[in-house]
Amino acid sequence: MAKNTTKRVALIQMSCTPDTQLNLDKAAERVYEAARQGATLVCLPELFRAQYFCQREDHALFDLAESIPGPSTDVLTRVCRETGVVLVASLFERRAPGLYHNTAVTIEKDGRIADMYRKMHIPDDPLYYEKFYFTPGDLGFKATQTTSGPIGADLRRTHRYVGLLGPVVPRGRPPHRAPRSRGPLLPHRHRLAPV
Numbered sequence: 001m002a003k004n005t006t007k008r009v010a011l012i013q014m015s016c017t018p019d020t021q022l023n024l025d026k027a028a029e030r031v032y033e034a035a036r037q038g039a040t041l042v043c044l045p046e047l048f049r050a051q052y053f054c055q056r057e058d059h060a061l062f063d064l065a066e067s068i069p070g071p072s073t074d075v076l077t078r079v080c081r082e083t084g085v086v087l088v089a090s091l092f093e094r095r096a097p098g099l100y101h102n103t104a105v106t107i108e109k110d111g112r113i114a115d116m117y118r119k120m121h122i123p124d125d126p127l128y129y130e131k132f133y134f135t136p137g138d139l140g141f142k143a144t145q146t147t148s149g150p151i152g153a154d155l156r157r158t159h160r161y162v163g164l165l166g167p168v169v170p171r172g173r174p175p176h177r178a179p180r181s182r183g184p185l186l187p188h189r190h191r192l193a194p195v
Contacts, residue, residue, distance in 0.1 A: 005149075007040050007041060007148055007149060008037070008038045008039045008040055008041075009039060009040075009041045009042075009043070010030075010031075010034030010037070010039035010041070010042045010043070011043050012027065012030045012031070012034065012042060012043065012044050012045060012048075013045065014026055014027065014030055014045060014048065016045075016048060016049075016050060016051045016052075017051065018050070018051060020049045020050050020064065023048055023049050023050065024048075024049055024071075024072055024075055027044050027048050027049075027076075027089070028075055028076070028079050030042075030044075031044075031076075031079050031080075031083060031085060031087060032079065032082075032083060034085065035083035035084065035085050039085055040084075040085055040086065040109075040147075040148045041085065041086045041087075041088075041146075041148040041149075041151070042085050042086070042087050042088070043087075043088045043089075044087070044088065044089040044090065045090070046090040046102070046155055047090050047091070047092055047102065048089065048090065049064065049066075049072060049091065049092065050064050050092070053133075054127075054128055054129050054130045054132070054133055055127045055128075055129070056129065057129050057132040061133070062094075062100065062133070064092050065092045065093060065094035065100050066091065066092065066093070066094055067093070067094055067095075068091060068093050068095075068103060068105060068113070068116065069113065070091075072089070072091050073089075073091070073105060073107070073113060076089055076105075076107055077107055077111035077112070077113070078111065080107045080108065080109055080110070080111050081109070081110060081111035083109075084109045085109055085148075086106065086107065086108055086109050086114075086146045086147060086148040086151070087106070087107045088104055088105070088106050088107075088151065088153050089104070089105050089107065090102060090103065090104050090105075090155055091103050091105060092133070093118070095135075099135055100133055100134055100135060101118040101119065101134055101135055101137055102118070102119040102122075102130065102133075102134045102155055103116050103117065103118050103119070103137075104116065104117045104118075104119075104153035104154070104155055106144050106146065106151055106153055108146055108147065109146075109147050109148075114144050114146055115142070115144035115151075115153070116139060117137065117139055117141070117142075117153045117154060117155070118135075118136075118137025118138060118139050119134060119136070119137050119154075119155040120136050120137040120140075121136070122134050122135075122136055141154070
């Protein structure tokens, strides 16, 4: 008999406030809630610790950045240990003075950081002044083996570069993607199935 490989995935949507601690607490509670409902993999919104701040260029907003590991991963790794879920969370990473990234952290169910992906394609459009805040990533695309299966984390915009999915998608398996909150996914002929 075939083994059931069905996984329950939770894609968290939440409103954010200017209070970064409140946003972290809310995200943690949403992960607990998703785990209670049977999720084994949970994805938090991009840059969930704050309201989307890249709509203006303001040096004071660099104070929102944090190291990885750091305060957010301390909370989220504990939540993963307590719930047994694998988590993908996007954080404003301060890697070094003057070096900042939009980073997706994959946390294994035992609470260890399994992998990181630093966003490589940084937009600079009206109300998306991300190049002011983020340095393009240097870790490349890859699939990380987790207890919830292989995960290839990416952040908004990367999905437009279909050719870059090769290192992320396991051979012989179709790519699965989470729905996007903004803009079109891909032209129809390249559309990927949502999870």
